[in-house]
Amino acid sequence: MGWIIPPPKKPAKTRADLARERAAKVQWLIGHGYLKSARLERALLTVPREDFIPDDYRDYAYLEVPLPLPGERATISCPHSYPLFYEPLGLDEGHRFLEIGLGSGYGAAVAREVVGPRGLVVSVELDPLTFAFGRRNLEGAGYHDIVLVQGDGGLGYPEMSPYDRIAVTAACPRIPPPLLEQLVTGGRLIAPVVEGGIQNLVLVEKLLDGTRSRCLCEVLYVPLRGVHGAPAPP
Numbered sequence: 001m002g003w004i005i006p007p008p009k010k011p012a013k014t015r016a017d018l019a020r021e022r023a024a025k026v027q028w029l030i031g032h033g034y035l036k037s038a039r040l041e042r043a044l045l046t047v048p049r050e051d052f053i054p055d056d057y058r059d060y061a062y063l064e065v066p067l068p069l070p071g072e073r074a075t076i077s078c079p080h081s082y083p084l085f086y087e088p089l090g091l092d093e094g095h096r097f098l099e100i101g102l103g104s105g106y107g108a109a110v111a112r113e114v115v116g117p118r119g120l121v122v123s124v125e126l127d128p129l130t131f132a133f134g135r136r137n138l139e140g141a142g143y144h145d146i147v148l149v150q151g152d153g154g155l156g157y158p159e160m161s162p163y164d165r166i167a168v169t170a171a172c173p174r175i176p177p178p179l180l181e182q183l184v185t186g187g188r189l190i191a192p193v194v195e196g197g198i199q200n201l202v203l204v205e206k207l208l209d210g211t212r213s214r215c216l217c218e219v220l221y222v223p224l225r226g227v228h229g230a231p232a233p234p
């Protein structure tokens with residue numbers, strides 16, 4: 001499995017074109033069984049994905065492909081990734097949510113809409129260029145209350161823990177232990193985990209006496225870097 005990224009081009013679509021594509025994409029996500037919850041549906045209809053994409057790729061905002069971002073190997077994940085992660089997480093109103101991999105800021109904005117004013121969104125990004133891009137997008141879209149942290153997300157962000165839900169949006173060799181420590185008992189974490197060269201999307205539930213994990217499907221994400229990332233090739 002691999003992604004074919006369309007060539008960069010000058011943006012030509014109008015706001016109205018993109019709003020129509022957004023509504024159609026939401027229907028597509030429902031029809032294909034990715035999107036089930038009303039809160040997430042409203043969030044996906046509310047956040048203009050095109051405002052989180054570099055101009056040269058803006059017209060492709062609703063295509064099912066990840067698109068390149070400023071920074072080293074950073075991408076905005078394809079549209080179905082967000083319900084793919086947030087539905088099994090059961091992300092809901094009032095949750096304290098930690099995202100590893102801010103990227104474009106789109107996933108954080110969607111999560112902000114879902115958790116609402118009683119919840120909290122914290123997002124950590126390692127790459128300084130990507131971090132600046134994601135922060136600019138969020139500010140431009142009016143999201144001023146998301147806690148943005150530049151650093152190694154494999155270490156989590158203990159300052160605002162514990163979290164009810166955690167999403168790791170880069171592929172890791174195993175679930176970083178600090179993230180499990182920062183999750184509440186009964187909380188859920190989702191991450192692409194690499195095993196034998198294959199990435200599986202793994203859902204982990206933290207129990208009183210350990211964790212319960214299950215593989216949901218095969219996926220393809222950029223590698224997690226940092227202390228808990230993949231070892232550098234020789």
Ligand SMILES: C[S@@+](CC[C@H](N)C(=O)[O-])C[C@H]1O[C@@H](n2cnc3c(N)ncnc32)[C@H](O)[C@@H]1O
Binds near residue numbers: 102106125126
């Ligand atoms: C698939 S992209 C994230 C997509 C993002 N959630 C969005 O909605 O646009 C994965 C991101 O993880 C970042 N990343 C990789 N290793 C990281 C680490 N150790 N800590 C924080 N971010 C990391 C990459 O720089 C990249 O921006």
